Amino acid sequence: MAFFMQNVINALQWGSFYALIALGYSMVYSILMLFNFTHGDIFMTGAYIGLGVATALLALVAALGWSLPGWLLLVATIIISMFITSLLGVLVERVGYRPLRSAPRASAAITGLMIGIILEYGNLALLGTQRLSFPELIQTTTYSVGSVYFTNKKIFIVVVALLLMVGLHQFIQKSRWGMAMRAMSYDFPIVPLMGVSLNLIAPLTFAIGSALAAAGGILYGMAYPVLDPFMGILLGWKSFVAAILGGRGSILGAALAGFLLGFIEIFTTMVFPSTFRDLIAYSIILLILTFRPYGFFGQAHSTQLRL
């Protein structure tokens, strides 16, 4: 039982990463019918931006001779990095996707892949092959309930991920921008007739998705501090699987499927050797998709693309 609970906590942590990344895929898909294949690499870039921001904040605080609590620096790092990474998302939309808005979807998809490669190798060119490590902003404390152990970091990761998801949900349901996004996901050529500029809502969506990916990147860096320019590839693809499994364009579905993926992966390793993990986990998901080809919350109605 303790072993089981231990794994539930691990699964929640992994699920948080997948869910945060999957949301970005899902949001962009739902308004533009576009798979943004740069997204995994935006997650990676977000993690590096987080590393840069954290390092800069630590240096600044040291230079000023202040002593601020670590969690404050961590929260500041997350907020600042989310903002910077959202600008990257806006740039990707502007440079990569906007010129292709009425081009075949396949062209847009390969554009995303190419920008991803540029981000990976741009990182490599800029930072070299050295492995950078995420600074430890908060000390690890381990708690135990009975014989189940968990750390403050794991709790922080899951709580922040959940808060961001609730915040996103509120934004989409309650704000006028969120309303415009929902409208766009239903029928986007008509949205300008409401006096709403697509060139406002599309970048906003990329910005939010990228900010969430950056948060995911930093949380990932807390758990697995050694960063790698190619860390976004596998995580990106798996999160993309979660976005599809959740139902294309469904925000709630993407979040739930992200956690489900975490659970399937972790619980597979409870039974099988860890080298079998992805083989078995993704066979299970393949099986689920055979029975639910539209995912969990796939809408029968997909975005109208023509006038």
Place this chain on the structure above:
Amino acid sequence: MQLRVENLHVSYDQIRALHGVSFSIDAGEIVCIIGANGAGKSTTLRAISRLVPADKGAGLRFEGHDLLAFAPDKVVSVLGISHVPEGRRLFGNLSVLENLQLATFARRDPQGIKRDMERVFSIFPRLLERRTQYAATLSGGEQQMLAVGRAYMTGHRMMLLDEPSMGLAPLMMLSMFEALKEINRDGTTILLVEQNARLALKFAQRGYVIENGRIVLEGSSEALLNDPEVKKAYLGG
């Protein structure tokens, strides 16, 4: 002259849909464009709303502005030209109220929004009753009310209507046109395109006949209703 369209050519993927359409409308008028399937009625309205690009050489002027310099959302939010698209195109996943609110996205006049919202509900009391319902679950008639109400909320110097009678029962059609007359009396110019020529010409003061992307005839509604060609082609003999 509130709106002047001159020499409008529009192509979809190399195929010309409009071959030099010209017409003009004065403020406060009700004007209709009638024509058969595929004649280019919707395309004409889309070009005014800037949803489709006009080929070089076209002149589109609205109240002294060059329409071609405006993005589609600015045609609505800056110039006040609203557009009820063919097939209504409501946001079915939004409630009635949200559809109306979204239409005010770019507006910064809370007083005016409130006044217009009350106006919409006074013209279409049904929408007030149904305000929390998803637009997708409305009846066809209610959907058309919401489409018109939504357009009214975006702005109402001019309203472009693409076949508002489509799919409506005769009685509903009449009450819809009564509502449009009321909106027009408040000062909104109306440009209507219709396949239902008889209905459109009874409602409008003037009309144009479009065939294969060209205006082939124009005149007062009375003149068109009595024109032998129009009678034969559009009024069933």
